[in-house]
Amino acid sequence: MYWRPLKPAREPLPTMYDLPSEDPQESGLPDEFHEFQPQLLRETFRSPVYPTDDFFIGTDINLYYESRCPLWYKRPDWFVVLGVERSSAQEDLRLSYVIWQESVSPFLVIELLSPGTEAEDLGQTLRDVNQPPTKWEVYEQILRVPYYVVFDRYTHNFRAFKLVGMRYQALSLPDSKLWLEEIQVGLGLWQGRYELAEGQWLRWYDSDQNWFPTAQERAELERERAERERERAERERHQARLERERAEQERERAEQAERELEQERMRAQQLAERLRSLGINPEEL
Numbered sequence: 001m002y003w004r005p006l007k008p009a010r011e012p013l014p015t016m017y018d019l020p021s022e023d024p025q026e027s028g029l030p031d032e033f034h035e036f037q038p039q040l041l042r043e044t045f046r047s048p049v050y051p052t053d054d055f056f057i058g059t060d061i062n063l064y065y066e067s068r069c070p071l072w073y074k075r076p077d078w079f080v081v082l083g084v085e086r087s088s089a090q091e092d093l094r095l096s097y098v099i100w101q102e103s104v105s106p107f108l109v110i111e112l113l114s115p116g117t118e119a120e121d122l123g124q125t126l127r128d129v130n131q132p133p134t135k136w137e138v139y140e141q142i143l144r145v146p147y148y149v150v151f152d153r154y155t156h157n158f159r160a161f162k163l164v165g166m167r168y169q170a171l172s173l174p175d176s177k178l179w180l181e182e183i184q185v186g187l188g189l190w191q192g193r194y195e196l197a198e199g200q201w202l203r204w205y206d207s208d209q210n211w212f213p214t215a216q217e218r219a220e221l222e223r224e225r226a227e228r229e230r231e232r233a234e235r236e237r238h239q240a241r242l243e244r245e246r247a248e249q250e251r252e253r254a255e256q257a258e259r260e261l262e263q264e265r266m267r268a269q270q271l272a273e274r275l276r277s278l279g280i281n282p283e284e285l
Contacts (some may be wrong), residue, residue, distance in 0.1 A: 013100050014070050019062065032114055033153055035058070036195045037202060038078045041110065044212040045080065047183040053088075056081045062096040063106075065138055066231050070100075072132045078110040079145075081184070099143070107183070108147040109139050110202065113157075122149055123168075148182065149187065149202075156200045158189050177205070185212075189213040 038059040045057065057080050062073040073096070084104050087093045099105065105117045111121040119125045123136030139145040140163065148168055161168035171178065177188035190203040190211055204212045213221060214234045272282040 010103055013067050015098060015101055017095065019064055019070065019073075019096055019098065021145050032197070034077060034114075036197065037112055037151075037153070038110075040194050040201055040203060040214065043214045045185070046183050046204070046212060049183050050082055053086045054083060056084045056086060056094070056097070058094075058097050058106075063092070064096060064098045064100075065143055067100040071133070074135050074138050076106075076109045076135075077112045079106040080108050081105070082107045105143040106139075106145050108149065108180070109145050110149045110151065111135065113152040114166075118152075136168075141166070146182075147178075149178070151202050153199070156189065158202065160187075 010217050026246050031281045047055070057078070058076065059078055060075060062075055063079070064070065065072045070080060081097070081102070081104050084102055113121055117135075120136065123134065123140070125134055127133050127137060129153075133142065136148075139148050144163060146163050149159070151158050158173060158176050160171045160173060162171050163169075175188070177185040177186055178217075184207060186205045186207075186209075187202060188205055188211075190201050192198070192201065194201055194214070206212060212247070232270070275282045
């Protein structure tokens with residue numbers, strides 16, 4: 001569904017090793033929100049349809065989309081590509097995502113709106129002559145990305161578009177949630193604290209409307225599970241100790257009863273012997 005055929009080229013096309021992996025228009029590190037929000041999306045994304053080695057997540061890396069103009073690229077804040085193999089070796093990790101190498105377009109792209117990019121992200125700018133197409137044009141008309149999401153952290157405006165025919169159509173988002181039937185996961189607006197910052201964040205959820213846990217939450221859940229297991233084992237050890245003590249007490253009571261019985265038998269025997277010494281047959285009494 002998301003495969004795009006490669007076009008034959010007269011000359012060998014550049015690979016990700018040949019193309020720049022940095023954006024010269026960006027200086028320094030991204031602001032904290034543009035670092036934390038994609039990180040949260042990456043941490044909480046999982047699909048029952050696609051195993052973890054069968055999709056690729058790109059975060060603020062160059063996406064090269066046109067083999068006829070190989071230096072043209074966009075740099076989505078977050079995107080996921082389905083049905084591509086994950087790199088298993090550190091040296092093979094992708095420097096960029098190059099469409100003519102991968103042959104698979106993203107399934108979903110997310111852009112985090114900022115004043116400088118909002119108009120282009122929403123398709124409100126026109127393409128300048130002899131300039132690369134806008135993000136909206138690339139996602140909608142060139143890559144044909146099935147789902148496109150934008151989020152404004154200042155207004156908490158979460159919008160989603162689905163490719164219908166040749167154009168994006170805005171989707172209704174009840175309760176600020178978007179369910180993606182193809183991958184059996186949902187994307188929604190979550191109110192909570194992440195990286196010590198309280199606010200509204202985009203986050204993935206499952207078919208039961210439960211938010212997928214972050215790495216920290218998974219560690220906390222594992223710690224709680226281990227603590228419950230430790231407490232259960234301690235209760236079992238305590239119960240076993242009580243059982244041993246009860247068994248010991250029962251054994252001691254049985255031994256005491258046996259000693260008392262033996263003492264009673266000896267007293268009876270001594271009495272019988274004394275009666276016989278007196279000429280009395282105890283069996284006739």
